[in-house]
Amino acid sequence: MLSLAECYEGDCLPKPEQSAKAIYNPKSSSADEFISHDEIVESMEWAFQNKNNRKLIGEILKKASEKKGVSHREALLLLDCELEDMNQEIFALAKRIKNEFYGGRIVLFAPLYLSNYCVNGCVYCPYHKQNKHIARKKLTRDDIIREVTALQDMGHKRLALEAGEDPVNNPIEYILESIETIYGIKHKNGSIRRVNVNIAATSVSEYAMLRDAGIGTYILFQETYSRKSYERLHPTGPKRDYAWHTEAMDRAMDGGIDDVGIGVLFGLEGFRYEFAALLMHAEHLEAVHGVGPHTISVPRVRAADGIDPESFKNGITDDSFAKIVACIRVAVPYTGLIVSTRESKACREKVLELGVSQISGGSRTSVGGYDIPEEEDENTRQFDVNDNRSLDEVVRWLMDLGHIPSFCTACYREGRTGDRFMSLCKSGQIQNCCHPNALMTLEEYLCDYACPSTRELGEKLINSELGNVPNCKVRELVSGRLDLIRDGSRDFRL
Numbered sequence: 001m002l003s004l005a006e007c008y009e010g011d012c013l014p015k016p017e018q019s020a021k022a023i024y025n026p027k028s029s030s031a032d033e034f035i036s037h038d039e040i041v042e043s044m045e046w047a048f049q050n051k052n053n054r055k056l057i058g059e060i061l062k063k064a065s066e067k068k069g070v071s072h073r074e075a076l077l078l079l080d081c082e083l084e085d086m087n088q089e090i091f092a093l094a095k096r097i098k099n100e101f102y103g104g105r106i107v108l109f110a111p112l113y114l115s116n117y118c119v120n121g122c123v124y125c126p127y128h129k130q131n132k133h134i135a136r137k138k139l140t141r142d143d144i145i146r147e148v149t150a151l152q153d154m155g156h157k158r159l160a161l162e163a164g165e166d167p168v169n170n171p172i173e174y175i176l177e178s179i180e181t182i183y184g185i186k187h188k189n190g191s192i193r194r195v196n197v198n199i200a201a202t203s204v205s206e207y208a209m210l211r212d213a214g215i216g217t218y219i220l221f222q223e224t225y226s227r228k229s230y231e232r233l234h235p236t237g238p239k240r241d242y243a244w245h246t247e248a249m250d251r252a253m254d255g256g257i258d259d260v261g262i263g264v265l266f267g268l269e270g271f272r273y274e275f276a277a278l279l280m281h282a283e284h285l286e287a288v289h290g291v292g293p294h295t296i297s298v299p300r301v302r303a304a305d306g307i308d309p310e311s312f313k314n315g316i317t318d319d320s321f322a323k324i325v326a327c328i329r330v331a332v333p334y335t336g337l338i339v340s341t342r343e344s345k346a347c348r349e350k351v352l353e354l355g356v357s358q359i360s361g362g363s364r365t366s367v368g369g370y371d372i373p374e375e376e377d378e379n380t381r382q383f384d385v386n387d388n389r390s391l392d393e394v395v396r397w398l399m400d401l402g403h404i405p406s407f408c409t410a411c412y413r414e415g416r417t418g419d420r421f422m423s424l425c426k427s428g429q430i431q432n433c434c435h436p437n438a439l440m441t442l443e444e445y446l447c448d449y450a451c452p453s454t455r456e457l458g459e460k461l462i463n464s465e466l467g468n469v470p471n472c473k474v475r476e477l478v479s480g481r482l483d484l485i486r487d488g489s490r491d492f493r494l
């Protein structure tokens with residue numbers, strides 16, 4: 001059996017020099033209070049002591065089965081649970097929650113890298129400023145038009161914009177102009193209907209500009225919640241400021257952005273520490289803003305130019321990764337869960353079962369990668385992709401597995417954001433929108449972009465799923481709209 005110290009891999013064991021206490025307060029505006037190191041360590045100790053406590057784990061599972069979530073401490077105990085039969089119950093519950101909240105739909109998106117200029121020194125990312133041999137590139141307006149046209153030709157409707165932090169090369173004006181360009185591109189039947197944005201932590205006023213530009217979700221990964229590890233992994237640049245980065249979501253929401261997406265980069269620090277802190281961050285947003293994160297992402301450190309994942313001692317196995325996904329699903333049932341092409345087909349297949357609701361497909365992680373042959377994009381990649389299949393292959397694979405690929409972007413465009421979205425989601429009503437919208441957007445994809453075998457499979461799936469729309473008036477409405485889509489109309493939504 002592992003000792004407590006072995007179990008707490010990473011740098012976050014309580015150490016004498018960390019004795020300064022920050023009182024845990026989820027409602028505090030101070031990063032060190034809502035992500036309290038002491039609270040995390042105490043939770044880890046408590047979970048470790050109780051990991052075979054059948055009665056306690058059973059009580060938490062009973063609470064979790066009400067589908068209203070559990071606390072970070074309770075979720076950590078589920079993560080640590082060593083009782084095989086109860087672990088199977090956790091996996092079964094995660095699967096049930098996914099199906100009851102989101103049904104069979106899996107939303108698809110693609111990242112779009114605008115620029116890899118960056119002034120930060122993040123040691124796990126090849127775009128760090130000290131890397132002198134990576135090619136630096138920034139998309140011009142014409143480049144963006146080419147990239148987005150290529151993405152539209154694949155069938156994508158939802159993008160996540162990525163850019164390094166560089167006030168000279170990538171100022172907020174550049175990001176705003178890029179968003180405007182993307183929304184303005186209409187190529188054949190294609191359009192990008194939702195642009196999510198993943199850029200560096202910024203000020204309330206710049207977040208308000210992003211809101212006014214019509215972004216969907218603002219995404220920012222914490223990388224690691226351990227202040228000590230954070231400062232070691234970010235030796236230089238503005239990102240080094242732990243509090244500025246950790247409190248970014250509060251500023252984003254103060255700036256009027258309703259939907260925010262959080263995440264950690266698993267592998268940098270001990271995964272139990274990150275897991276507890278990630279959920280504390282969600283609890284903080286709920287406590288202060290009345291609405292938790294719209295999405296949670298679970299990236300793992302990947303190989304890239306000059307980056308060897310083996311040099312990060314906290315790498316996690318696929319089994320631990322699957323358990324993390326299941327326990328997040330159980331802890332925050334109403335939050336979208338995203339897995340990218342950093343993960344292999346086999347790993348994605350496993351976690352799709354356990355609560356993932358959104359995945360990327362056909363991704364290129366380089367600047368300008370969609371408009372050039374794959375072998376030419378190596379010199380600006382942020383990380384190596386583990387799932388290299390085309391979007392069409394991913395769509396077909398999802399259907400083979402019994403999921404419904406969805407290109408839906410309806411909520412944000414119908415004003416269902418923030419607490420309006422969460423109340424629908426928490427009441428279990430969102431599925432009444434997700435399911436029909438998935439069928440209609442899949443039909444668009446089949447008509448415009450799918451290869452013949454994908455289209456054949458998709459039409460069969462849509463016909464059988466139509467019968468699963470519970471309300472007969474909605475079923476009739478969707479059936480009529482599917483016919484209109486086959487006749488050339490586009491962009492219906494509920």
Ligand code: SF4
Nearest residue numbers: 118122125127128164
């Ligand atoms: S992780 Fe982001 S901020 Fe850090 S070096 Fe890479 S692009 Fe820059």
Ligand code: SF4
Nearest residue numbers: 408409410411433434
């Ligand atoms: S209806 Fe809303 S929650 Fe459901 S897939 Fe569409 S945008 Fe997402």
